[in-house]
Amino acid sequence: MKQKYEELLGRSITGISITIICILVFSILYFVGAKGISMFVSGDGSIVDFLTGTQWDPGDGLVGALPMLVTSLMVTLTSALIASPLALILAIYVSEVSESKLAQFIQPLIEVLVGIPSVVYGLLGLEVFVPMVRNAFGGTGFSILTGVMVLTLMILPTVTSLMIDGLKAVPKHYRTASLALGATQLQTINRIVLKAARPALLTAIIFGMTRAFGEALAVQMVIGNVLVMPGSLLSQGSTLTSTLTMGIGNTILGTLPNNALWSLALVLLIMALFFNILIRLVGRGGDN
């Protein structure tokens, strides 16, 4: 009898906990979704203007979010494009090339860097990268490029760490078999290890992009926060997250300027879901 009672207690406590987490997630999806579409439902802003318009001044009824969408995608893709090859080289070095002191030192170093809070990366950007860009290219130094530099530095440790795990998960006998067949180490890495670890490597890159796309404060500190269509990497810009960071405190709940910001939050949410699905697809590709 006592066992039955204990069992029921255990099942209830753990079941309730997991239910609470699910309720939280669905509440987030529901409330951010509902707030995010309220501008379109009420007719204050049209979804076509939102996705294609280039003027953002919700106070005047202008809700074109295209510049922010483009800027967000631009910083995300560019930083992933720079960070991924570097991360791959570091990961190959640690997992395949060397067992030297340096290789053993890299992992704790990377772990420390993963742990550094993003505001600190933002501060570093403000103090080091902004003057660097200003001296090299003129202007204020606040630019999309500066944002890319901060994000690259921020996601590099995360991507490297995941890639090292991915490469190390490839069974040892794959390599020995390839080397025994007379392949050089490079051929082994290129044709066997990288191929076997491909889903894990792609997952690492998408993870990095998810972090870069959602990062708010570090980017907001260095990107200039100018709401225009980006002309180049050197122009100032404003991402979805940085616009949200700046705007939510200055608008009143329920008004158009505020609802327009919630629509930006919904875009962030949808992109997060999209990255999530992408990771699933990539992972599934590895099973076959």
Add this chain to the structure above:
Amino acid sequence: MDAKKINQIVLTAIKVVTVLVVALLIVIIAYIIGRGLPHMSLHFLFTESEAFLAGGGISTQLFDSFYILVLTLIIAAPLSLFAAIYLAFYAPQNKLTAFLRMVIEVLSSLPSIVVGLFTYLIFVVNFNFGFSLLAGAISLTIFNLPILTRNFEESLDDIDEAQMQGGLALGLSKWKTITSIILPAALPGLITGIILGAGRIFGEAAALIFTAGQSTSQVDFTNWNPFSSDSFLNIMRPAETLAVHIWKLNSEGLVQDATEVSAASATVLVLIVIIFNLGARALGANLRNKMMGDR
């Protein structure tokens, strides 16, 4: 011959790039920590911050960062531990469980600012919490539930299946076996998981700016009544953590010595996070050795 040459060249290139990147990363860490050191002092750590004048410290921010961390762990640790126990021991192998795991994964991919906005809408505004330590702790809880659950589940999975069988064979209920045999055995892993989560919670800012607030209220460190509005224990007062402080100083910069204060704050923040990370591993290994030594 050709393949061998290419092999040599590429491997050397990999080495060179690795050395360069690692050197750069070391310089960056040294810069972040070194930059704030000259401004660091006991006076800085234990003096309240100034709104405009130079010479302020970070005492309240430092306390609030730890306080909000403790509050977050009080809510998040049990919740994610029970969820992890469910996933590790109770969840049947079916579509529903796969769905539950997917839901948790979705939560882990959400940007912290979206979680912050949700908490702002529901708890700060609708439930009338206002900008408060409690709202901030809830926001941090939601944001960190997935990672804590995953850490906990991993350390539960590490426990030998035989421990569970043994408990059940003794006639104990599954729940009793989990709480009195599995959890103690998993303790080192669970503690490591908590401290690793703590490092992440300690440095988070975006989830807090619309929930815990961006300013410190007048705090009286001698008032021990948690229901008094200026007591340091009051969980309904607004609070600015160290991470938020750094951001705030640099986005508004009304303080004369903002540069020095934020550099020193960053040093403190990074050092604490590093201590958390290294401490988690050291403590986990230590506990594990002690427990194994007992047997």
